[in-house]
Amino acid sequence: MSPGNLASNPRLLKEADALHSAGYDVTTVLSDFSESVRAFDDELVASAPWRVIRIARRRALNLRSAASALVARTMGERVPLSLACRAAGGAPVGAMIRAVRAIEADLYIAHYVAALPAAAKAARRHGALLGFDAEDFHSGEGTGRAGDDFRMRMVAAVERSTLPGCDYSTAASPSIGRAYAERYGITPTTILNVFPLAMAPQQPRPRERSPVRIKAYWFSQTIGLDRGLQAFVRAMALARCHVTLDLRGSNRWGHGDTLMRLAGDLGIADRVRLLPLASPGEMVRLAADYDLGLSLETDVSESRRLCLTNKIFIYLLAGIPMMLSDTPAQRALAVDLGRAAAVVPLAEPAAMASALDQLCGTEGALEEAMATAWRLGRERYNWEVEQRLLLAAVANAFEGASAGPAWRH
Incomplete structure (x- = not known):
């Protein structure tokens, strides 16, 4: 279950596919959170071999979140789980709890903190396992903005109440797993944000030989100013080689x-283009048209320093090298x-x-990198490699179920 759209959560999509293919009966519960990706959701739901329950986003959700925050601020450390989750941000916590309550399962898996109250309550109600x-x-994830300290306290309250009772957990990078292990004493299995080989081109794209030109690419749900892109645009203007940049994502915030x-x-407006959102299933194919992918995470938050985004693994599957910012998680991965x-x-x-300049000016460097x-x-x-870790983690949780769900101890 996830508080976001299916098209915005490729991890859940891949997880559901893997569990279904392994013989599990899978139901997903998601929120219709963003109208901008609803059409992509419709495509995915139509082809999914497992059951999908979609929760409509209510217009008053942000008002309810603000009201919950006002109440939670008066309660000190005694904030109930669902109230803390509502106070942490505009997710349909109550709607998820009601939807999941009626679904009897052996294992409930929460994606994102907002899904944890629903998963935990359902696991207790049905005597099931929790992931x-x-x-x-x-x-x-706090960035120092107004209200972030309180929001992070609410998120931590939900995590502290639920994560030690999970029968298994997974994390999208080794650094994220270690951070959770240090804070809550759990041992997440690292499941990288990789993708199925079926999404990849059959053979490398023949590159037009131009030793002084590079086509660079970046994509995300929304184009933001905290993703290192300003620095790259400035670098483009300084480089001797001719670099172009395509940015794919929603420009809703301008x-x-x-x-x-x-x-x-900087005099290079003709070398930068804005491209619209595209279907998640097309991301690898679209990236394969370029010479260089960008994953320029900043240190805007501790989470950004620890993450390994899906961009990295989209680029690898597309067969294009990448430029990584010097965050601890990306620096560690770059060694491999x-x-x-x-x-x-x-x-x-x-x-x-x-x-x-070194990449495009050194003979054979770009070809070797690709x-x-x-x-x-x-x-x-x-994903063919990485899903084995997920399936093993789930199987191990069921094997340990004879001792009873972890939250009972």
């Missing part, structure tokens, strides 16, 4: 326009990626420009 997938370090203005001020990744400091656009990415995507970083 949790941490795509981010959720109690470390951040894409801000980046276009920056490119115009070798030629397929260049780690750069976002605070130094000149150093980023130098890395671009070949390495292609190989890694097929040998190691794909």
